[in-house]
Amino acid sequence: MTDIALIVNGENKTVSVPPETTLLKMLRENLNYTGSKLGCDVGDCGACTVLVDGLAVNACLILAAQAEGKEVLTIEGLSTLEKYHPIQKAFEDVAALQCGFCGPGMIMATKALIDQDQDLTKQEIKDALSGNLCRCTGYTKIIEGVVDAYQEITGKKIPATKPRVA
Amino acid sequence: MIRRGKGVGCMWYPIGFTVAANPSAATVKVNEDGTATLLTGTVETGQGSLTVLAQIAAEELGVSTDDIHVVSADTDTTPMDTGAIASRTTYVTGNAIKLAAENAKKILFEVAAPLLDVQPNQLEAVDRKIQVQYFPQRCLPIADVALQAQFVMGRPPIGSASYNPPTVGMDPETGQGKPFSTYVYATQCAEVEVDDETGEVDVIYMSAAHDCGTAINPMLVEGQIEGGISMGIGFALQEEMLFDDKGRQLNPNLTNYIMPTSLDMPEIDVDIVENFDPTGPFGAKGVGEPTAVPTAAAICNAIFDAVGVRITSLPATAEKVLRAIKEKNNSEQKFIPAAE
Ligand code: FES
């Protein structure tokens, strides 16, 4: 067993797990943060995306021990009971998600992207989310939601593409 | 060289099969605070069906969608439903819910009628009120009527109903019959870029026009169509289950079973072609599976338009397209006979 001390969603935690435990497994099974989803466990789907010191990582691909002393943010740490995070609000407003399984990962990847505080184009948003698979939505409304959230949070504008047919 | 092409795919799709029993049942009870509880056996899989079904119940009862509390998918307690399959939920389950809400409303009307000095058939339910048709100022809040019904008249306003699309058996001689209750239609157009040196296909634009009867929730219809297009693109260009000769899947994971990512998605324009179907709840039919049907056809037609080759087995991978282009080029090569 290894003892790991880290900060999860702003709270200090110490967890004792076998050394081969992934961060995802520890979050879900030891700390009960089941918001991050286990889709593939090998880094293909992005459903497990969390922020470690502000960077988006696939929690299934790093060991819990690698998060020692770091700050981890999961979807549970994003909103309070009273208030959605602006990304969640934007996703809700455009009906971005369907089954929602990809949602926590998508939203955390979006947060990491927007937090970088760069000027973004729609293509760059698509690029940044290409590691997060979604089987239901065709990504269209998800990208719409990310654009809205980006505009809301940063005050910048991404020009809308004009529909070709009326 | 990158070549562009455009293609069209059309389809029809049946909603509400009738060759076997295909029932849905529902219960709607109006509570004494004017809200209502809807019990349905159907399963929400993310398509938004519970929202649509709550909208149907709310419309029938004249309340807001927020007033409907949906209890679903518990075989112990909810009425039987054939399932979230065959693009049937809005149509079949929706019809059952509309009928159940109608039955609950009938009790409300019978209780309200003497209080408003009219016949039940002169009443309507709108804006959380039971009111006299053409005399909206003569009204009672639904909550008051429900309370009256339960505690004074002893007739709790509750309705149950089931719907099974009417069956017309197939004639064994002619094969004629009515296998499905209604049909939806759609056309999708694809614009692609094909690299004729690598065979790689890039879908750059799709437009989709779908008839789904009345679109009860247009935003969800759009989401369904966009999702269906992404599945269609995967079907057309990327996704393939590969098996070895013992029947074991060779690509049982997302590393080599390639499905579309955000980068594979083109710009999409969705056009909902509204059309009232008299047999559906408030004219609705359905939209689920049809959205993925014409996509691959449209893309393959666009590939033909771009480089003149017909891909007849899916997925149209770069290898297949390039092979077809080479075969075509070879067969078109003109042999100039040597001079004698
Ligand atoms: S579960 Fe981590 S990438 Fe799929």
Ligand code: FES
């Ligand atoms: S909403 Fe179902 S996987 Fe994205």
